[in-house]
Amino acid sequence: MTDSNDSARFSRRSFLRKSAVGGSAAAATALSAPAVLAQSALVMKMQTSWPASDIWMDFARQYVTRVEEMSGGRLKIDLLPAGAVVGAFQVMDAVSDGVIDAAHSVSAYWYGKHKAASFFGTGPVFGGNAQTMLGWFYQGGGKELYDELTQEVLGLNVYGLMGMPMPAQPFGWFKQEVNTVADLQGFKYRTVGLAADLLQGMGMSVAQLPGGEIVPAMERGVIDAFEFNNPSSDSRFGAQDVAKNYYLSSYHQASEAFEFLFNRDFMDDLPPDLQAILRYGVEASATANLALAMKEYSTDLQKLQDEAGVTVHRTPKEILNGQIEAWDNVIASLEEDEFNKKVMDSQRAWVEKVGYYELMGGADLSMAYEHYFPGKLKL
Secondary structure, three states: OOOHHHHHHHHHHHHHHHHHHHHHHHHHOOOOOOOOOOOOOEEEEEEEOOOOOOHHHHHHHHHHHHHHHHOOOOEEEEEEOOOOOOOHHHHHHHHHHOOOOEEEEOHHHHOOOOHHHHHHOOOOOOOOOHHHHHHHHHHOOHHHHHHHHHHHHOOOOEEEEEEEEOOOOOOEEEOOOOOOHHHHOOOEEEOOOHHHHHHHOOOOEEEOOOHHHHHHHHHHOOOOEEOOOOHHHHHHOOHHHOOOEEEEOOOOOOOOEEEEEEEHHHHHOOOHHHHHHHHHHHHHHHHHHHHHHHHHHHHHHHHHHHHOOOEEEEOOHHHHHHHHHHHHHHHHHHOOOHHHHHHHHHHHHHHHHHHHHHHHHOOOHHHHHHHHOOOOOOO
16 A cells, blocks of 8 residues: 555656656657647755755755756756755655655754764865865765765665865854863853764763754753854854854864755656756856855855954864864774774875875965955964
C-alpha cells in the first residue's frame, strides 16, 4: 500500500517522464507550429534554512532567478523560508523523504546524523580558506566523499552540491571584551557543527540554534554570546541590540559554503537539460552571491559601528592559538572513526598542496591597505 505522499511523488515522477518525452516531440514540430505554451511549468518546491528577511534568502533568490531564466520558464521554483514546511535543521530529511524537492542550507545543520557532515563546511582548518575547500569539493575528491556519506553511509535519497564559499565567519558577539582563553570559560555560546565540539573544548557551554532563535535566546539568558555568520545576517536579526562587542576572524568556521540539496528521484526524472540547469545554476549563483555579499557585508559592518554603537575587534591571537590547539584535540577524537579519518586525510593532502601555492603566491594585502588607508586596520 502507498500513502498519499508516495502517490504524489509517483504522480510527479510520471509527469516528469511524460514531460521529457513531450519535450522531444515539441522540438520536432517547433518549425511548423506557432510559439505556444506546450505545457505548464514544473514547480520545484525549495525550502531554505533561513528566515524570510535574512540576506541568505536574497542569495537563494539569485539562484531562483538564474534557474528560471535559463530554463526559459519551464522550471519554476517555489522558494520558502525556514519553518514554512519543516524546521531549519530538518531540511535534509525533508528533501530525502520527498516532502520538499530541494533545499538551500549548510551541511553543519545535519551534523547530528554524522559528525562528518561538518567537514563539508565547518571542519578543522588546516590552512585553507573557503575557496580552497570548495576546490577540494569539486576537484580534490570531496564530492565523492560527500556522496559516499550521504548516499551510502547514511542512505539518504539526495544529491548535494556546494555553492558560494563564505568569508571566514566572525568569532561573534559578546557583552564584554574577551582577550584570553580564560575569558571564555563558562560562556553559554551559540554555534553549530564541529565548532560546537571545538568551543566546548575551550571551556564554553554550547547550544546549537537556528539563526532565527539566537536573539530570543540571548534575551532569555539561554546563551550569553554567539556567532551566526556575517554582519548583514547578524544585523538583520538584531544582534546589535543584545551585544556590542563584535569579534571578526576565527578558526571555528573559516571554510563554509552553501549546500544545495535535491531529492534524487526528482532530479533523476528531469530532462537532462533541466538537470544541468539546476547543477550549473549553483555555480552561477556562487558568483552572484559573493559579489552581493561583498557589497552588503561591508556596508552593514560600517553601519554597525557608525549607527549602532558596536565595537569591532580582531579576535586576539591568544584565542586563535587556543582554537588551533583545541582543533588538535577534536581531530584526534574524530580520527577514531574510519570514515572521518578518510575525509580529513583527503583534506590535509589537498590543503598541503593547494594551500602552499595560495599562501606563497598571495600578496600581503594588509600592507597595501594600511599604506592607502592608514590606521584603520586593527591588527
